[in-house]
Amino acid sequence: MAGKEVYLDNSAATRLDERVLEAMKPCFFxxxxxxxxxxxxxxxxxxxxxxxxxxxxxxAFLGAAPEEFIFTSGSTESSNLALKGxxxxxGGKKGKHIIVSRIEDFPVLHSAQALEKQGFEVDYLEVxxxxxxxxxxxxxxxxxxxxxVSVQHGNQEIGTVQDIQAIGEICREKGVLFHTDATHTxxxxxxxxxxxxxxxxTVSAHTIHGPKGxxxxxxxxxxxxxxxxxxxxxxxxxxxxIENIPGAVGFAEAVGLVSEEENGRLKSLRxxxxxxVFERIPLVTLNGDAESRLPQNxxxxxxxxxxxxxxxxxxxxxxxxxTGSACFSRSLEASHVIMAIGxxxxxxxxxxxxxxxxxxxMEEVDRVVDALARIITELRKISPLxxxxxxxxxxxx
Amino acid sequence: MAGKEVYLDNSAATRLDERVLEAMKPCFFxxxxxxxxxxxxxxxxxxxxxxxxxxxxxxAFLGAAPEEFIFTSGSTESSNLALKGxxxxxGGKKGKHIIVSRIEDFPVLHSAQALEKQGFEVDYLEVxxxxxxxxxxxxxxxxxxxxxVSVQHGNQEIGTVQDIQAIGEICREKGVLFHTDATHTxxxxxxxxxxxxxxxxTVSAHTIHGPKGxxxxxxxxxxxxxxxxxxxxxxxxxxxxIENIPGAVGFAEAVGLVSEEENGRLKSLRxxxxxxVFERIPLVTLNGDAESRLPQNxxxxxxxxxxxxxxxxxxxxxxxxxTGSACFSRSLEASHVIMAIGxxxxxxxxxxxxxxxxxxxMEEVDRVVDALARIITELRKISPLxxxxxxxxxxxx
Numbered sequence: 001m002a003g004k005e006v007y008l009d010n011s012a013a014t015r016l017d018e019r020v021l022e023a024m025k026p027c028f029f030x031x032x033x034x035x036x037x038x039x040x041x042x043x044x045x046x047x048x049x050x051x052x053x054x055x056x057x058x059x060a061f062l063g064a065a066p067e068e069f070i071f072t073s074g075s076t077e078s079s080n081l082a083l084k085g086x087x088x089x090x091g092g093k094k095g096k097h098i099i100v101s102r103i104e105d106f107p108v109l110h111s112a113q114a115l116e117k118q119g120f121e122v123d124y125l126e127v128x129x130x131x132x133x134x135x136x137x138x139x140x141x142x143x144x145x146x147x148x149v150s151v152q153h154g155n156q157e158i159g160t161v162q163d164i165q166a167i168g169e170i171c172r173e174k175g176v177l178f179h180t181d182a183t184h185t186x187x188x189x190x191x192x193x194x195x196x197x198x199x200x201x202t203v204s205a206h207t208i209h210g211p212k213g214x215x216x217x218x219x220x221x222x223x224x225x226x227x228x229x230x231x232x233x234x235x236x237x238x239x240x241x242i243e244n245i246p247g248a249v250g251f252a253e254a255v256g257l258v259s260e261e262e263n264g265r266l267k268s269l270r271x272x273x274x275x276x277v278f279e280r281i282p283l284v285t286l287n288g289d290a291e292s293r294l295p296q297n298x299x300x301x302x303x304x305x306x307x308x309x310x311x312x313x314x315x316x317x318x319x320x321x322x323t324g325s326a327c328f329s330r331s332l333e334a335s336h337v338i339m340a341i342g343x344x345x346x347x348x349x350x351x352x353x354x355x356x357x358x359x360x361x362m363e364e365v366d367r368v369v370d371a372l373a374r375i376i377t378e379l380r381k382i383s384p385l386x387x388x389x390x391x392x393x394x395x396x397x
Numbered sequence: 398m399a400g401k402e403v404y405l406d407n408s409a410a411t412r413l414d415e416r417v418l419e420a421m422k423p424c425f426f427x428x429x430x431x432x433x434x435x436x437x438x439x440x441x442x443x444x445x446x447x448x449x450x451x452x453x454x455x456x457a458f459l460g461a462a463p464e465e466f467i468f469t470s471g472s473t474e475s476s477n478l479a480l481k482g483x484x485x486x487x488g489g490k491k492g493k494h495i496i497v498s499r500i501e502d503f504p505v506l507h508s509a510q511a512l513e514k515q516g517f518e519v520d521y522l523e524v525x526x527x528x529x530x531x532x533x534x535x536x537x538x539x540x541x542x543x544x545x546v547s548v549q550h551g552n553q554e555i556g557t558v559q560d561i562q563a564i565g566e567i568c569r570e571k572g573v574l575f576h577t578d579a580t581h582t583x584x585x586x587x588x589x590x591x592x593x594x595x596x597x598x599t600v601s602a603h604t605i606h607g608p609k610g611x612x613x614x615x616x617x618x619x620x621x622x623x624x625x626x627x628x629x630x631x632x633x634x635x636x637x638x639i640e641n642i643p644g645a646v647g648f649a650e651a652v653g654l655v656s657e658e659e660n661g662r663l664k665s666l667r668x669x670x671x672x673x674v675f676e677r678i679p680l681v682t683l684n685g686d687a688e689s690r691l692p693q694n695x696x697x698x699x700x701x702x703x704x705x706x707x708x709x710x711x712x713x714x715x716x717x718x719x720t721g722s723a724c725f726s727r728s729l730e731a732s733h734v735i736m737a738i739g740x741x742x743x744x745x746x747x748x749x750x751x752x753x754x755x756x757x758x759m760e761e762v763d764r765v766v767d768a769l770a771r772i773i774t775e776l777r778k779i780s781p782l783x784x785x786x787x788x789x790x791x792x793x794x
Contacts (some may be wrong), residue, residue, distance in 0.1 A: 016425040016426060016427065016643075021425060025418075028412065029415075058566050073474070073610060073638065073641075074470075074473075074638050075638070075639075076624065076628040076629070076638035076688040077470070077638065078640075079628070080627060080628070083780075106627070106629050106637065107627060110612035110627035110628055111628075112629070167539060211643070212639060213643075214639040214641075230503070230507035230508040230510070230511045231473040231476070231502075231507055232473070232504075240507075241470065241472070241474065242471060242502065242603060243474075244470075244609040244610035245609065246413075246610075247609065253607040254433060257502065271483075
């Protein structure tokens, strides 16, 4: 996508928490064993205990039993396993129909497309102008042969948080499995599988100052799913490969370090940047819903400018900026998310995503907004877009 | 498998090298960015540079170009991608015939079995008593519609190192792609893709005191392969997901830390344990070839005893022991490797694998052999197997 991402200050939004590294260290050195063993082997047992504890802590955070949570290498693998694993288990039995939202991140979207090539039928559920999936439309699309609905919890670009409680109820009524990609909401927005009828949940560690290369999938007990990667019998025979115990322990630590207070603080930063931008810069649009939104995300279109130019200039001010979503390097294509909520290419290319993390401060927000105000003014003076008009008004909060 | 694994001393054979962690640290904190970005974003560029450097170092070690090496989450994923990726790319074109050896590790073996279920035809290449694949038989099995041969470099249990030069030449003559799982040989046994005709090579970091959760796949330029995990466009569009840059940097560092001197030292430890066991304990068999063998591996069957009992007793002596191979927790099944080299259940269940690493010493070898001599003598006194006979003589080195 062509939406640009701004991490406020160097690595502050994403870097590993030192406490996570401290928690991982014993697994690197004293307990760097293989956890698979069944008998004997004191050291292997210690490693298994560490893995089991990490699993239990993360599962408990979701309201799940330890055996309902498996570790993977990250969100991409988790979502691939969810979609393809259910397709493999039920494709020859219940049916070959799958529903995913149009604004899913690439692991879900492209897995669905891969399944289409294998003979599955996929409906891409529409969203409204704020990015909410249309629940009435979901009800219409559900069929006897529908095996899975995959709708994300919070959007990777525009931050809109879906009503997964309602989606889960609709799926449950029809007896259809429900997967949600909670990569960006996990620990930031409550999700308890005892309250919400969801069968599969994708989560990741690196989005919450945990290690890279580790993620997980919640799999409700009794869910029909087959493994899609072949090898050993690890992770309840759903995900083969030597267990990444340091990663698992770091992931659990990262989960434990997120607090309600922190999520509130992120929300303040988010609201501050949106408020200040709308106050100081004309012709801007907030992408995504203002209320039901990731605490760490703001996404704003600055009309009459190219996001590319804005981010290049921000970079000169020392403000870390990413072009393209994390999963996408072909940044000349327009964001499928902005297009799905009714945006055009101009809006997509002028959109910038701001991502906040534990180490960001209100001073950084001020600094970014100051820089933005200057940059946007300058760019608009020289913008060819400015002369062609046809631009929406900014939405004030 | 029921072969038992002995890591000499606590974690010494497997633990992370402190220098690897030091090399990773900057990526955890200062450069914990996403590397995918194409433009702008100084921090993203730094992260991309780190990733590129790590890739280049590992590729160079294999005699490959940087763009021929992709990072994965480990050997299991690499081998899945190699087999299924080639099957996906060529299955609808050149043919559906694949050849793998009978003694492959589970990622290759079970991927081949999964492909069989999808309509591919797989031949399982026999091995001789030392574990060498039969080259004459390979030539016979190759067909017009053969798309891939997968024969490991070194065996995960018995340590036998295949003549991949000869196998590669046979494949090249017939124009068939050749994959080798080099998980256990990488940096321990030379493999230069300019000398050896191999198209795909699976490697892993954790086997050489590198981090867990990171591995790689060498893919020769021009090789027909399709991605099997769907998501973003990372790793030359072959392996989606946020790049694990700390893991990649740690992997490269781990590769750089292995030396010829170290490999020689491992070989001395290996030869010392084999020599001492054969000198002091009767009725033993060395599994795998004595010469063409992983420097870090010894695998010995102690006849008339259960490997299970031996390892439990070793554990009491404080000697780290793993039951079951790293990829296998259903340890009551007999090792498919020992069976393939002509062993029976008695031999499989009495086999113990010894794995050496950087931190092992000759004193540990002495201690293990002392313990073994006592344990085996005691166990044989009470063994019901001792009374039934029918046991092969030990092979003296």
